[in-house]
Amino acid sequence: MEETIVMRCEALFIGGSAGSLDVLLKVFPDLKTDISFPIVIIVHRKRGTDSLLSDLLASRTSLKVKEAEEKEPLQNGWVYVAPADYHLLVEQTRTLSLDYSEKVNYSRPSIDVSFQTAAEVYRDKLVCVLLSGSNADGVEGLQVTKEHGGIAVVQRPDTAQVPYMPAQGAERVDIDAQLSPAEMAAFINGLNPED
């Protein structure tokens, strides 16, 4: 980790594809239980696997984990998982919405769609993390996050099962940090240190 990031985090969005689930399962048990912002997870997966991912993550943390629902307000200390086969968007009212439009980067949910709409709402209070994966979904979202003053982080590509996605992020975006899975929980726990 490079330097301590000083900003107010009001939402953390984490996106990943192939090889990202292992990272989440490693990071989640070490998250502190009084996280002062919502965490939103967007992971590419097969349709029809609803609730498996949220159940799996819930088994690794005492944070409250649920599958995201449309019109749902984002609450601090909760973890929301994007449902399979829908895009997950953020409204200006800081509620979630779902969209069944065309796939983006061959993906639905698309990480770009979630990161971009989150950036327009949370602006410089947003942290986005892009994990292991085999396409470039999420990279444009990191770019938009930076344009709005937020923080963009990628998994250190040499620690990723499939390095393409975080490597693209590191190459194309002026990212703030590259983290190994072992460093990630400490990074997340260290956001908003005054809380």
Add this chain to the structure above:
Amino acid sequence: MTSPSITDEQLEFLLSDLLEWYGYDFTDYTRASLKRRVNRLFGLDKFVSFAEFRYQLQTDPIYFKRFVEQITVNVTEMFRDPGFYSALRREVLPNLNTYPVIRIWLAGCSTGEEAYSMAILLHEHNMLHKTLIYATDLNPAVLERASRGTFPLAYMKQYSENYIGSGGKNDFSSYYTANYNNAKFDDHFRSKIIFSTHNLVSDHSFNEFQLILCRNVLIYFERNLQGKVLELFDSSLENLGYLALGSKETIDFTSIAKTYKRIPGEKIWRKRSS
């Protein structure tokens, strides 16, 4: 920088303009999704300024037609969510079959894939001959496509898998004729479907039905509009009729919820009293 886009404020102006110019009311659509689609069109058609985009929409009704086509989501499949169709076969059709005449409303039918799926289901349960499916959408262009009963041949593998997942026992390919790159579905199905424009935001009830399906439409609406549309469905549904929504949609927040009983595990509700 990412591609040029219109701001939240400009979008609000545009929505009230469109209501005034064309009577189409998008003001209760969820913004994040709507804004994405408007910006997508803005980029696709290479507008350089919001003023130019607005002028084109104001002065060119044909362009407005394109706007409606492009900003509404028309992604659909035959037998999408096979488990849903399986529940229709198991829980709903046997009860509908007790009626001498069956009326079904498929609201937001888009390019018709669900309407033909429904017709195939009814055909297999020997109910199609006594059924009328009213399939509606606000977008005339998709209805035109829907009424052809022709879908890309390349999708048939997926649709066939969906069909089998729904409990279909026949050879799916027996329902269509392959013609170049298209699959043309038998006219027998088309003959029981009435395609018509209907705008859920502004149009009223037009009949009474025993089954209303509206899947993945309400997710694009704000809560108050969702409530209004669900009331419209309620007033269009016979007692003991069924209402089916998309896998992420619900009636739970509305006042009509107390007169409906949900089929456990499904997004299908049955009306208990009027």
